[in-house]
Amino acid sequence: MTVSRSSSAPSTTPPSTTTTGPVALTxxxxxxxxTGSAFVMEHAGRRVVVDCGLYQGERQWRRRNWQPLPFAATSVNDLVLTHAHLDHCGRIPLLTREGYTGPVWCTEGTRRLGAVVLRDSAHLQEEYAESARIGGFSKHDPPQPLYRAADAEDAIRLMRPVDYDTAHPLECGGTLRLTRAGHILGSACALVELGEARVLFSGDLGRATHPLLLPRQPPPAARTVVLESTYGDRSHPVSEQPHAAMAATIRDAVAR
Structure with missing residues (x-):
């Protein structure tokens, strides 16, 4: 399997049409x-995208949302969504606007939460464009939202729920298996088998114990693991009295 990182000038070149050869992971x-999670697996002229999230944070990152997608939307056969946070799902409406009509595979929990998140995101995009029009702080005339409510609705209609821990066939000819990630409701790790590749995408992982969510499952065997590492360089302190710690944090915030 070949692994690469998309260039700063994304290409929309159609996928290879060869029927043999290694799987490419971009x-x-x-x-x-x-933020802005998105991974592309390609083999034998078929493409599956795992997550398509919004860039958030500083302006230099948010500007990436306006760049062309690093792959042609019409060249994608499947889209897999690990969970409903905006940095993993927020650019899916851009895909549908550019012509993607395939399935968005996810859990039922992610389908329901994703609908709420994408509708809210589209509303905020339209609201920001209107504020820019009134305030005159956009170089565009009139200012345009990143995407509109109709684009979000198109994305929501494509969401197809998949049960946890079941092998599900993909349009690209591969197989998908989702396992509990314990991050938020509906969150999952995604095992994608395509060609000779067996790649596990962790998505975002939750803690081993959670008062509301079932614990994350042991991951299935994989040849390649794409692992989120947002907090990989630190340990979060565990309070023996979490309610007292929360109360202290609230009092400190109010005092400011």
Missing amino acids: FAGATGTV
């Missing part, structure tokens, strides 16, 4: 920053 987002 990091098309979340490179140099922790």
